[in-house]
Amino acid sequence: MHRFGCTALVSPVALAMAITLASLGAQPAQADSRKPADMVLNSLPVSVEMASGYSRSLFRHWTDGDGNGCDARKDVLVAEAITGQVVGCTVVGGVWQSVYDGVSTSNSSTFDVDHRVPLKEAWDSGAWRWSASTREAFANDLGFADSLIAVSASSNRSKSDRDPADWLPKYEVCTYAKTWIAVKYRWRLAVDTTEKSALQRIIGSCPGLMLVPDLASINTDPGAGRPNSSSPAPTASMAPTGGATDPRFRTCGEAIAARYGPYVVGRDEEYYWYIDRDNDGVVCER
Ligand SMILES: [Ca+2]
Ligand SMILES: [Ca+2]
Secondary structure, X not given: OOOOOOHHHOOHHHHHHHHHHHHHOOOOOOOOEEEEHHHHHHHOOEOOOOOOOOOHHHOOOOOOOOOOOOOHHHHHHHHHOOEEEEEOOEEEEEEEEOOOOOOEEOOHHHEEEEEOOOHHHHHHOOHHHXXXXXXXXXXXXXXXXXXXXXXXXXXXHHHOOOOOOXXXXXXOHHHHHHHHHHHHHHOOOOEOHHHHXXXXXXXXXXXXXXXXXXXXXXXXXXXXXXXXXXXXXXXXXXXXHOOOOOOOOOOHHHHHHOOOOOEXXXXXXXXXXXXXXXXXXXXXXX
């Protein structure tokens, strides 16, 4: 129920309905892991943004990744309706509330399903390396309930592709910042220095822990960054998401031989210097 931060605006009956509706939606259970937000933020790689190559069409959506017959936009609208009756992929008599600006609607077509971390921001922060299927998984992610959120179209369009250094919602700023960090963590995306400073400033005044999502499975595109591919060549400063830039060792084999590793995502800075080929969140396993 952490979607509904504005609980004062939602009656107990509506909350009970929302729980029922959420259980009908396709959101899987997730481990309740909580940590200080600054700890999670500091685990993210810091990198300049990839300034080119993005196209919205590179992130196929809305698709039905969980195979329940409803596309991800509809799944989110079903999960987030605060009242109404689910019929197929829609909610009859549904009411939705936009946590960004407090706007309510009974007409879901006036609401967008927002990518908490916008598709372009994701591309610029590391998704340029991903395969098409991983980009699609990100764009339709129901594996972490806060990745996608139904909000008023006007608030979503005001946000556009901006990160928290340039745009924040009217309400629930703490929740917004923590969720932003959570999505970047889940998908091993980088933060740029301006964005990190903004997030540090926000969470510095936000009490409590943040929900840490499970890591998503990521496959990279071997062609990303090569000349003549659809992706532009990365610069050296894009290195922390993999590529053996450990100043001490050229390969994991050399690191292991010198009795270093394993390195764990979110814990060890060295993790980001190597390629996590099996995407299990650990590199240089012995
Ligand atoms: Ca679905
Ligand atoms: Ca950014």
